[in-house]
Amino acid sequence: MEKYGYRFSFGPWNIHEGADPFGPAVRPSVPFEKKLEAYQRLGFDAVQFHDDDAVPNLDDKPPAQIEAEARALKAKLDSMGLAVEFVAPRLWEHPMTIDGAYTANDPAARAYARERSRKALDIAQALGTDLIVLWLAREGTYMREAKDAARAVDLLVEAINDMLDYAPGMRFAVEPKPNEPMDLAYIPTIGHAVALSFKTKDPSRVGVLVESAHAILAGLDPADEMAFGLAYGKLWSVHLNDQNGLKFDQDRSFGAVNLRRAFDQVLVLDDHRYYEQGIVGLDVKALRTQKAEVAEKHLRNSLETFLWLVERVRSLDRAAMQGCIAARDYEELDRLILAHLLRH
Ligand code: GLO
Numbered sequence: 001m002e003k004y005g006y007r008f009s010f011g012p013w014n015i016h017e018g019a020d021p022f023g024p025a026v027r028p029s030v031p032f033e034k035k036l037e038a039y040q041r042l043g044f045d046a047v048q049f050h051d052d053d054a055v056p057n058l059d060d061k062p063p064a065q066i067e068a069e070a071r072a073l074k075a076k077l078d079s080m081g082l083a084v085e086f087v088a089p090r091l092w093e094h095p096m097t098i099d100g101a102y103t104a105n106d107p108a109a110r111a112y113a114r115e116r117s118r119k120a121l122d123i124a125q126a127l128g129t130d131l132i133v134l135w136l137a138r139e140g141t142y143m144r145e146a147k148d149a150a151r152a153v154d155l156l157v158e159a160i161n162d163m164l165d166y167a168p169g170m171r172f173a174v175e176p177k178p179n180e181p182m183d184l185a186y187i188p189t190i191g192h193a194v195a196l197s198f199k200t201k202d203p204s205r206v207g208v209l210v211e212s213a214h215a216i217l218a219g220l221d222p223a224d225e226m227a228f229g230l231a232y233g234k235l236w237s238v239h240l241n242d243q244n245g246l247k248f249d250q251d252r253s254f255g256a257v258n259l260r261r262a263f264d265q266v267l268v269l270d271d272h273r274y275y276e277q278g279i280v281g282l283d284v285k286a287l288r289t290q291k292a293e294v295a296e297k298h299l300r301n302s303l304e305t306f307l308w309l310v311e312r313v314r315s316l317d318r319a320a321m322q323g324c325i326a327a328r329d330y331e332e333l334d335r336l337i338l339a340h341l342l343r344h
């Protein structure tokens with residue numbers, strides 16, 4: 001498969017049982033080992049991990065055991081030729097994080113979040129990645145009056161500073177999302193995440209991850225969010241997927257809802273040589289209707305669509321495009337792009 005210099009990743013949670021808030025699982029769980037085989041079969045290069053995807057039940061394990069398990073996992077991944085893209089502390093499931101993790105009102109909850117994050121850093125280092133992803137899932141409120149939103153920013157900065165001190169070789173990519181699970185999140189967009197980075201003690205180690213669906217949920221264009229991160233040299237990861245308007249976070253296959261919007265994301269990534277700096281991560285879910293034996297097609301389709309679009313980006317008639325831009329004839333530019341997409 002021609003991959004145009006790109007490397008691809010997804011997380012084990014992207015092969016899942018199909019449960020949603022209104023109904024139970026509809027497919028059997030796929031054992032982790034079998035998921036790893038899927039990475040190879042589908043042509044992926046790297047794995048994205050939550051800390052407890054790598055070391056299950058880590059809250060109940062002492063540091064030495066956590067490290068030993070992470071090292072054993074690293075050996076297995078090495079033997080399969082799979083890299084680790086990042087580790088993300090899962091700070092949204094434990095009872096201590098009901099009211100938030102780093103921004104919880106309860107100091108004991110904040111202490112738990114810091115401690116858990118350090119474990120995630122230990123795991124990342126044992127797995128040989130220098131990237132941590134911070135999806136700030138519960139850093140927000142259901143109720144505006146429940147927390148001081150300005151203080152919340154300071155608490156986030158303090159927590160990130162703590163991690164910067166704890167692991168001097170590590171980088172942190174903040175993954176903004178405007179809502180879900182919270183009503184409103186404190187870091188809803190890439191602009192917020194970049195601003196947060198500059199408030200930390202080492203902005204050179206704090207960047208961003210753009211997820212297409214999260215940008216759409218914020219009413220923004222994912223390609224522009226990526227461009228903003230790129231302009232600051234801070235686009236260190238992406239979660240490509242798609243989203244049909246302002247609904248729950250759908251994690252549809254990349255390009256499945258709006259092909260032109262997907263094209264624009266590939267255009268900005270490819271023009272700015274993202275393949276030299278980051279891995280193309282997918283954060284896609286199979287539709288609940290999908291039967292177990294064909295519940296990997298969302299991953300295959302997303303990767304394939306990305307590669308088709310790279311081909312479309314690189315074969316675009318740039319001279320004609322520049323001609324339209326110079327003439328300020330954006331209607332002609334519109335036609336040129338559509339014709340190019342439709343003639344594949
Ligand atoms: C949810 C997020 C989630 C994160 C993952 C890594 O909306 O997109 O899937 O990307 O937990 O932190």
Ligand code: MG
Nearest residue numbers: 175211239283
């Ligand atoms: Mg994501």
